[in-house]
Amino acid sequence: MPTKPKLGQNFLVDEQAARRIVAALGDIAGRTVVEIGPGRAAITESLAERAGNVVAVEFDRELATALRERFDPARVAVVEQDVLRFDFAAAAAEAGKKLRVAGNLPYAITSPILLKLAASHAALDVAVLMVQREVADRVTASPGTRDYGLLSVTMQMYGTVEQLFTLAPSAFEPPPKVYSTVFRWRFAPRWVELGVEEAGFLRFLRQIFAQKRKTLMNNLRAAGVAPDAAAASLAAAGIDQRMRAEAVPVEGLALLWRGLEEQK
Ligand code: SAM
Numbered sequence: 001m002p003t004k005p006k007l008g009q010n011f012l013v014d015e016q017a018a019r020r021i022v023a024a025l026g027d028i029a030g031r032t033v034v035e036i037g038p039g040r041a042a043i044t045e046s047l048a049e050r051a052g053n054v055v056a057v058e059f060d061r062e063l064a065t066a067l068r069e070r071f072d073p074a075r076v077a078v079v080e081q082d083v084l085r086f087d088f089a090a091a092a093a094e095a096g097k098k099l100r101v102a103g104n105l106p107y108a109i110t111s112p113i114l115l116k117l118a119a120s121h122a123a124l125d126v127a128v129l130m131v132q133r134e135v136a137d138r139v140t141a142s143p144g145t146r147d148y149g150l151l152s153v154t155m156q157m158y159g160t161v162e163q164l165f166t167l168a169p170s171a172f173e174p175p176p177k178v179y180s181t182v183f184r185w186r187f188a189p190r191w192v193e194l195g196v197e198e199a200g201f202l203r204f205l206r207q208i209f210a211q212k213r214k215t216l217m218n219n220l221r222a223a224g225v226a227p228d229a230a231a232a233s234l235a236a237a238g239i240d241q242r243m244r245a246e247a248v249p250v251e252g253l254a255l256l257w258r259g260l261e262e263q264k
Helices: 015-023 044-050 061-070 088-095 107-119 133-139 150-157 198-208 216-222 227-236 250-263
Strands: 032-036 053-058 076-080 099-104 124-132 159-167 180-187
Touching (some): 015 044, 032 044, 032 088, 124 133, 133 180, 150 250, 227 250
Parallel strands (some): 053 076, 099 124
8 A cells, every 4th residue: 555645654663662652651451542643553553452442543544444454343443534623522431531642643733633632631641642853842842942932831731741762764664854753741731730721821822922033022012912011010920021932931921921811
């Protein structure tokens, strides 16, 4: 079967890497694991051996058919669907427990998939995902570093992220042009702890990270916040007016958001 580059079909051929991805999910006996893009089953095979059951979400019809023929449906349920339309909440309700998620993602739609998982966080406890190395660097970056930005802060608001290992293009068939990194995301949303409201704070983050080169003050002004209110809230949060959002730890941004909300 020829590969479809548009669907990000670079299949993992490093068996040890596949086993490491599955091991990074922790004890999955008795758990339902959703696999995003099972492809030719490099990871699915090892998941099926260890998980209570697997829900394998594959967009490609031919691959989905081949997977159905290969696995016992009681162990691996193949769902032929775009993962961006997959209902994680319904799957968790059916499983009766939070889901674990694994996937060597189709790189062209990495960000939408990560945002979809964030939005489905109540149904999830751990995800182990392979992405392009540069994306993993952004996801796991710390404030004040070159790679830190909106994607980093958004994902880190939904839990902790850590890089596990990196693979060269030769671990895949056909080899992609980029290196790939596996990271683990433990879902533990921080809204309550930081005293912020999810939708409002996410909107605020998009505003203050809108122009990476601009200061926080200028991004706030561009978003329509009155200069006096912006200056007063920055001062109350102990943030220098010349700082950019990317240099401020999320605790400081939460303080700033609360100050601005009080002034509304
Ligand atoms: N898991 C396999 C592996 O590691 O060898 C395949 C990984 S390959 C990088 C990405 C897989 O995602 C392909 O099987 C592709 O057909 C599938 N895919 C692409 N877009 C998808 C989508 N929107 N929803 C679900 N699967 C998708």
